[in-house]
Amino acid sequence: MLRSLNHKTPPLLFNFNFNNLTSFHSRLKITQAFSSAVSPPSKAIIYESHGQPDAVTKLVDIPGVKVKENDVCVKMLAAPINPSDINRIQGVYPVRPEPPAVGGYEGVGEVHSVGTAVTAFSPGDWVIPSPPSFGTWQTYIVKDQNVWHKVNKGVPMEYAATITVNPLTALLMLEDCVTLNSAGDAIVQNGATSMVGQCVIQLAKSRGIHNINIIRDRPGVDEVKERLKDLGADEVFTESELEVKNVKSLLGGIPEPALGFNCVGGNSASLVLKFLRQGGTMVTYGGMSKKPVTVSTSAFIFKELSLRGFWLQNWLSTDKAQEGREMIDRLLGLVHEGKLKYKMELTPFTDFNTALDKALGKLGSQPKQVIKF
Amino acid sequence: MLRSLNHKTPPLLFNFNFNNLTSFHSRLKITQAFSSAVSPPSKAIIYESHGQPDAVTKLVDIPGVKVKENDVCVKMLAAPINPSDINRIQGVYPVRPEPPAVGGYEGVGEVHSVGTAVTAFSPGDWVIPSPPSFGTWQTYIVKDQNVWHKVNKGVPMEYAATITVNPLTALLMLEDCVTLNSAGDAIVQNGATSMVGQCVIQLAKSRGIHNINIIRDRPGVDEVKERLKDLGADEVFTESELEVKNVKSLLGGIPEPALGFNCVGGNSASLVLKFLRQGGTMVTYGGMSKKPVTVSTSAFIFKELSLRGFWLQNWLSTDKAQEGREMIDRLLGLVHEGKLKYKMELTPFTDFNTALDKALGKLGSQPKQVIKF
Incomplete structure (x- = not known):
């Protein structure tokens, strides 16, 4: 059967x-x-x-x-x-x-x-x-x-x-894709109000990693920003707020991010790429806009960007079941301590x-x- | 001065x-x-x-x-x-x-x-x-x-x-990006008539790596195909010949390639991506069409593709000068033996x-x- x-x-x-x-x-x-x-x-x-x-x-x-x-x-x-x-x-x-x-x-x-x-x-x-x-x-x-x-x-x-599908995705993307320093490094993500997005903010914050967040333009955007900042977001921008010549001028004291997460595609993915530093990596884990990711040749060659995907179901199938269970216990521990909520x-x-x-x-x-x- | x-x-x-x-x-x-x-x-x-x-x-x-x-x-x-x-x-x-x-x-x-x-x-x-x-x-x-x-x-x-700008790029892309087995693995590239492309064909052939090549539709295409096959190309397709439902049906006995090289962008880059196997990598080193690379979300997540760039000038600036000189000697050795020509x-x-x-x-x-x- x-x-x-x-x-x-x-x-x-x-x-x-x-x-x-x-x-x-x-x-x-x-x-x-x-x-x-x-x-x-x-x-x-x-x-x-x-x-x-x-x-x-x-x-x-x-x-x-x-x-x-x-x-x-x-x-x-x-x-x-x-x-x-x-x-x-x-x-x-x-x-x-x-x-x-x-x-x-x-x-x-x-x-x-x-x-x-x-x-x-x-x-x-x-x-x-x-x-x-x-x-x-x-x-x-x-x-x-x-x-x-x-x-x-x-x-x-x-x-x-x-605890598995979304929080474990957030934790693995933060820990498995690029080696980030605990203090001072930065990440950028779109779809920041998604469940993975909320987890990324809190997990990054708990490691001292700055996080820059991109959200859709929508009614009540100020409340959304406040809510994400309460979770630990350093910066939250709507897509239209990023229609500037150089998005990095908006970073203030935050370093250029080495790692970006994309669950939207289209223009929103391009905004993540614009924030990334030389040699940065963008990980795609969703495509809410149903639009593809578009990247210039020079971004690959001269900005040395890397793009890849993350699929939890595949990660868990590669003899990582026990490691996954230990990470789940860590995540539930954070929930228990009130450090992870969504x-x-x-x-x-x-x-x-x-x-x-x-x-x-x-x-x-x-x-x-x-x-x- | x-x-x-x-x-x-x-x-x-x-x-x-x-x-x-x-x-x-x-x-x-x-x-x-x-x-x-x-x-x-x-x-x-x-x-x-x-x-x-x-x-x-x-x-x-x-x-x-x-x-x-x-x-x-x-x-x-x-x-x-x-x-x-x-x-x-x-x-x-x-x-x-x-x-x-x-x-x-x-x-x-x-x-x-x-x-x-x-x-x-x-x-x-x-x-x-x-x-x-x-x-x-x-x-x-x-x-x-x-x-x-x-x-x-x-x-x-x-x-x-x-010997440096083009042949060394070809050698480094073949050896540094993905670990290929000597026998049986495959690569796919567009811009196959370029100097890097010609070198890739010969360097792959000398290691027993199958190579699939994509060229522009142009007058005299048959002669171009013959010339590339004389260098060691396993397959040469024009872009229009790849307007089929499943390009992999054209592979014959050649395994799905783990590695692809893109120096064109646009549709030609998408064709390279279509050939890649699950978990494959495409390396962009040029953009002759001046068109960007477009990738679907599902190719990143479910096909687990990785995309990156290669820039020789950057590689050589990272304390690799001596390694680069040794590779140049290898390449000139191949030229001397008649195994590398363009x-x-x-x-x-x-x-x-x-x-x-x-x-x-x-x-x-x-x-x-x-x-x-």
């Missing part, structure tokens, strides 16, 4: 052929007759074909499954709706389960029961799938114990549910459609939607 | 204020009175202001100068007209001497006389300025012995004159204006112009 897409595909949490639920039920009854432990029945958000998420997703009931000796049965507590979840449902994300599949990729749950050979987890523990795995939008998940990573229960569940909205699972509409942008600018089961 | 522009500027071979030649002559006479060795008078191509090379360059006579104890006086034999020489005269190259200045940047000469403390060079030796230095378009040059690198006299002078035309110094017109493209497609003094 489990399938692997390629070497980069993390294990599927849940993905089966819903076209044949009757047969599935029959087989399950047979299985149950030989099993001492079976998970509770589950409710899940599934999609039977790729398409617009508000058209193709639906809530279904899934019968309980056997908890084998090395399995852990987890009662999910919370799981976010990330842009990549939406892209997977749309069928435009390069690594994705084939439908029918359960939606979601990260989240946090509480251990409900464990298989007879499991000693590392006990009922009541909080766990996250790490690396993340497809299918977190359901109430009970049964998977091998290796899938799960026990996390600190001292943080709000919505942080444990969201805007989210917890929405009850029963209101999934509302959360999805908000995540799709149908209700204007909204905080990150996190489903509470 | 010598000046340094910044840390990246190689020493000037010759750069003085021609506005005051009379005073210069007077001072020279005083100097000569105290000197036992003075260079012969020189003829030089100078420019007194930036502008179009055919308008601002002129031939002048320069009086002999004193050969100090650590100096070597070199009678120049040959020096090329490279695109970067033209850009320096135009004032659009980022590192350049301020006019009035003598043109040229690389070349080969024969030692004419040496200062009293010089033991490493003897009259008759062939030498090149290494790293290259401004001001090679003149018949006699006097400079400190550290400027000069003795080269094998067993190669045609036009190769010794041109098209050039030797033009007498007296016909400098014709050579310049050819280098400026005013007489159609022409081989690299090398001035023979």
Whole structure:
């Protein structure tokens, strides 16, 4: 029933052929007759074909499954709706389960029961799938114990549910791409109000790294700037404020940044490049404007700029699972100390459609939607 | 009289204020009175202001100068007209001497006389300025012995004159940017008929690295393809031949290239990117089309492409002078063995204006112009 897409595909949490639920039920009854432990029945958000998420997703009931000796049965507590979840449902994300599949990729749950050979987890523990795995939008998940990573229960569940996809991306981009000095170096980023952007500001600040932030022109821009400065932003500019001959004249005492992050593309990416110092690197991790990145020949040759991308899912697939878990523990430690925070909205699972509409942008600018089961 | 522009500027071979030649002559006479060795008078191509090379360059006579104890006086034999020489005269190259200045940047000469403390060079030796230095378009040059690198006299002078700017760029891009396996790996490049392009083909071939080449659509394309294949090209495509859904279907048995070289920009750079394998790198070292490089967000994130530039002048300024000289010796060794060749035309110094017109493209497609003094 489990399938692997390629070497980069993390294990599927849940993905089966819903076209044949009757047969599935029959087989399950047979299985149950030989099993001492079976998970509770589950409710899940599934999609039977790729398409617009508000058209193709639906809530279904899934019968309980056997908890084998090395399995852990987890009662999910919370799981976010990330842009990549939406892209997977749309069928435009390069690594994705084939439908029918359960939606979601990260989240946090509480251990409900464990298989007879499991000693590392006990009922009541909080766990996250790490690396993340497809299918977190359901109430009970049964998977091998290796899938799960026990996390600190001292943080709000919505942080444990969201700590991997965005905060870990921010931390890895800051630590893995270019060696920055703790004191005095600078970074520049666009899309600074995104969840990764908010994390970058705080993680840079905590290391004494100056951060220059670019945001879209929008209503209420002054409040947005204040909010980012409260998080630790040194400078926040709208794109139109950067329509000057030399953006570096706006740096004041901040050194020219060695590292830039781009999640927008188009003109906004060009602005990041303009800020970079000789030999600087721009890392692209998103493309919200759907516009490409355009770079002059002289910027490559004479300004010696380097451009690359960052993709968490790929980083985690390269034997970095344990390192990733340690970084997640660090990040949750920062959350616990109040040094890492970002805007989210917890929405009850029963209101999934509302959360999805908000995540799709149908209700204007909204905080990150996190489903509470 | 010598000046340094910044840390990246190689020493000037010759750069003085021609506005005051009379005073210069007077001072020279005083100097000569105290000197036992003075260079012969020189003829030089100078420019007194930036502008179009055919308008601002002129031939002048320069009086002999004193050969100090650590100096070597070199009678120049040959020096090329490279695109970067033209850009320096135009004032659009980022590192350049301020006019009035003598043109040229690389070349080969024969030692004419040496200062009293010089033991490493003897009259008759062939030498090149290494790293290259401004001001090679003149018949006699006097400079400190550290400027000069003795080269094998067993190669045609036009190769010794041109071995640094283009062949060394090709060698460094192949060896320094990405670790390629000797056997089986592949590279892709545009501008394959350029001098760097011709060198890349031969240097790749000599290491068993497959090479895929992209050229402009032009009259006589079949002959161009044949010529490049004779040098060792595995595949040669015109840009229009690559207007297919999936360029990789054209690779045949050649593996997807890990490394690409771009000296054109625009669509031609996009074609290089399309050939690259997952995680590949494109190095930009020129921009003949004057169009920028455009890259999609997904190519950065999901194809994990890296883009950077290569600038020989910068590489040579970073304590790599000795390594550069060793690589030049290797390259001249390949020339000597008949394993590295490229098209050039030797033009007498007296016909400098014709050579310049050819280098400026005013007489159609022409081989690299090398001035023979």
